[in-house]
Amino acid sequence: MKYGVNDLGYYGDFGGAYIPEMLYPNVEELRQQYLTIIEDPAFKAEFDDLMKNYVGRPSPLYHAKRYSEKYGANIFFKREDLNHTGSHKINNAIGQILLAKRLGKHRIIAETGAGQHGVATATVCALMGIECIVYMGEIDMQRQAPNVSRMKMLGAKVIPATSGSKTLKDATNEALRDWIANPVDTHYIIGSVVGPYPYPDMVARFQSIISSETKKQLLEKTGNELPQYVMACVGGGSNAMGMFYHFLDDENVKLVAVEAAGKGVDSGHSAATTFLGREGVLHGSRTILMQTDDGQVIEPYSISAGLDYPGIGPQHAYLYKINRAQYVSITDDEALQAGLLCSQLEGIIPAIETAHALAYLEKIQFKKDDNVVICISGRGDKDLDTYIKYFGF
Amino acid sequence: MNRLQNLFKNKTNNLLSIYFTAGYPELNSTVAIAEALEKSGADFLEIGFPYSDPVADGPTIQHSSEIALENGMTLHVLFEQLKDLRKTVSIPILLMGYVNPIVQYGVESFCKKAAEVGVDGVIVPDLPMYEYEALYSKYFIDNNLSNIFLVTPQTTEDRIRKIDELSNSFIYLLSSSSITGGSLDVSTGIEDYYKRIKAMQLKNPMIIGFGISNKTNFDKACEYANGAIVGSAFVKLLQDEDYLSKIPAFIKSIKS
Numbered sequence: 001m002k003y004g005v006n007d008l009g010y011y012g013d014f015g016g017a018y019i020p021e022m023l024y025p026n027v028e029e030l031r032q033q034y035l036t037i038i039e040d041p042a043f044k045a046e047f048d049d050l051m052k053n054y055v056g057r058p059s060p061l062y063h064a065k066r067y068s069e070k071y072g073a074n075i076f077f078k079r080e081d082l083n084h085t086g087s088h089k090i091n092n093a094i095g096q097i098l099l100a101k102r103l104g105k106h107r108i109i110a111e112t113g114a115g116q117h118g119v120a121t122a123t124v125c126a127l128m129g130i131e132c133i134v135y136m137g138e139i140d141m142q143r144q145a146p147n148v149s150r151m152k153m154l155g156a157k158v159i160p161a162t163s164g165s166k167t168l169k170d171a172t173n174e175a176l177r178d179w180i181a182n183p184v185d186t187h188y189i190i191g192s193v194v195g196p197y198p199y200p201d202m203v204a205r206f207q208s209i210i211s212s213e214t215k216k217q218l219l220e221k222t223g224n225e226l227p228q229y230v231m232a233c234v235g236g237g238s239n240a241m242g243m244f245y246h247f248l249d250d251e252n253v254k255l256v257a258v259e260a261a262g263k264g265v266d267s268g269h270s271a272a273t274t275f276l277g278r279e280g281v282l283h284g285s286r287t288i289l290m291q292t293d294d295g296q297v298i299e300p301y302s303i304s305a306g307l308d309y310p311g312i313g314p315q316h317a318y319l320y321k322i323n324r325a326q327y328v329s330i331t332d333d334e335a336l337q338a339g340l341l342c343s344q345l346e347g348i349i350p351a352i353e354t355a356h357a358l359a360y361l362e363k364i365q366f367k368k369d370d371n372v373v374i375c376i377s378g379r380g381d382k383d384l385d386t387y388i389k390y391f392g393f
Numbered sequence: 394m395n396r397l398q399n400l401f402k403n404k405t406n407n408l409l410s411i412y413f414t415a416g417y418p419e420l421n422s423t424v425a426i427a428e429a430l431e432k433s434g435a436d437f438l439e440i441g442f443p444y445s446d447p448v449a450d451g452p453t454i455q456h457s458s459e460i461a462l463e464n465g466m467t468l469h470v471l472f473e474q475l476k477d478l479r480k481t482v483s484i485p486i487l488l489m490g491y492v493n494p495i496v497q498y499g500v501e502s503f504c505k506k507a508a509e510v511g512v513d514g515v516i517v518p519d520l521p522m523y524e525y526e527a528l529y530s531k532y533f534i535d536n537n538l539s540n541i542f543l544v545t546p547q548t549t550e551d552r553i554r555k556i557d558e559l560s561n562s563f564i565y566l567l568s569s570s571s572i573t574g575g576s577l578d579v580s581t582g583i584e585d586y587y588k589r590i591k592a593m594q595l596k597n598p599m600i601i602g603f604g605i606s607n608k609t610n611f612d613k614a615c616e617y618a619n620g621a622i623v624g625s626a627f628v629k630l631l632q633d634e635d636y637l638s639k640i641p642a643f644i645k646s647i648k649s
Contacts, residue, residue: 163452280493
């Protein structure tokens with residue numbers, strides 16, 4: 001694969017495994033084993049079975065007729081919101097829990113921001129009967145209380161991250177500290193295409209089911225497996241990487257990744273990493289991150305808790321740098337309006353993360369025969385409070 | 394030969410190193426603390442430069458880093474503070490911190506500047522061996538700076554041999570796989586680990602760190618290694634108002 005990871009764990013200048021020695025054995029064990037395990041036919045069979053019968057895949061590729069009319073192109077929604085637990089996060093959680101079992105791990109840790117990855121991880125741990133500890137920023141626990149309750153109901157222990165800014169990046173730090181202290185029996189299920197190699201590649205592979213299904217579904221519906229545009233929102237970038245994955249080598253397919261501009265790229269309250277960030281090292285990989293001149297990580301802002309991450313996955317940093325994908329941004333207001341539009345034109349209330357991708361449809365001049373796929377990464381139930389407050393329903 | 398290499402040439406046991414965070418508790422306390430530590434009998438020092446996301450550190454050092462950042466500590470400020478260091482402090486000095494601030498400063502400039510102010514070595518927990526060797530070792534060597542690698546109970550023998558090969562002053566032996574500020578594990582498993590490493594007859598001396606907080610575990614560590622590092626326990630002392638006056642008694646309580 002032309003845009004894939006090399007033997008050293010790099011995508012161009014990005015990636016690698018910038019981890020303290022205490023994490024080396026854990027990460028090295030994964031590096032040595034992940035491909036063998038996930039390419040094993042028995043693993044694939046178990047993964048496919050759970051994807052079909054537990055998650056409810058394949059997720060539909062829905063031809064959004066009223067959207068198509070409005071934007072003058074054939075708009076297709078890849079419906080990850082219909083997955084069990086309500087987002088694409090379950091694809092990766094299932095993959096990694098099966099991997100953890102084969103590595104003989106008895107204890108799972110995870111970080112979560114909005115709680116979607118935490119809920120997905122708590123779900124698969126319940127399914128497999130494995131102990132689950134989720135780290136979540138203290139502030140996020142207040143903002144996303146229903147997901148905290150969900151995780152607890154599923155049997156997970158939720159530990160507040162009280163250091164630093166008390167949000168996603170700090171929850172990630174706490175999970176890494178836990179992993180340092182528990183190097184033998186614990187597997188860390190990272191929720192996005194971030195972290196030290198092999199995580200970005202491993203998570204991308206588990207999420208790539210999104211684009212492999214899409215190709216087949218497009219062929220059925222349009223007679224061509226390749227669309228003109230593929231679009232998705234980006235925080236760390238796991239739904240986008242899953243959505244792009246099998247289209248990366250098809251150079252004529254335009255890939256559009258939508259970041260969260262928050263209150264505006266120049267407002268000082270933004271999470272538009274490629275606009276505001278510089279190259280550096282965050283959470284174990286060399287990537288693009290928002291930071292001060294002195295190299296301190298800046299806490300980003302977005303109304304969407306799933307997009308306010310100060311970095312992006314290293315493969316995204318690479319696709320950005322070489323211009324294989326276009327990275328753009330959408331403000332809070334634009335996203336919320338798009339969420340309302342999608343609800344009222346298509347009867348689908350999208351997650352606010354997803355609404356960022358939908359909002360960018362306004363900014364592209366399509367030709368009428370263009371086929372456009374947009375990843376509906378999650379459903380908006382978790383965001384109802386925010387929508388209600390904003391629109392005053 | 395830098396001061397660190399010289400120290401290990403002349404003294405091989407009971408070496409005490411103290412870690413503290415630059416810019417904590419006050420922005421300009423760095424040099425005064427270093428001077429007090431030398432006078433009190435510390436053998437060498439590790440000056441931490443703060444980072445917003447210190448994954449290898451426990452609550453005490455995390456807190457000191459947060460305060461130091463609030464106080465305005467940066468690498469530029471630190472090098473400015475250290476520019477006359479060698480007029481008053483002669484024991485070896487290491488800088489310790491995470492890789493991102495160094496990358497932003499520029500690794501080559503960082504090494505040059507560190508050497509210029511009289512720093513002898515650097516500890517960067519999240520700088521991997523491969524990247525060090527392939528990209529950065531030339532800057533360290535050109536500036537006569539020792540890069541210090543960590544070894545944990547889970548580090549394999551092959552890897553320890555490789556680390557020994559790349560090291561030129563000492564190897565930092567972690568008392569357990571943990572973040573800073575824990576307690577020293579003296580179970581049989583850990584003794585086996587120290588003995589196993591001692592039996593490897595490495596070319597570099599070994600210093601034990603993480604979980605060393607008092608005389609009992611300093612002495613224990615010195616049975617197996619050439620010395621030990623006290624970090625969090627010392628950073629806690631700095632929370633006291635008259636911390637400078639308490640430094641001599643603290644050092645004496647560990648190394649008497």
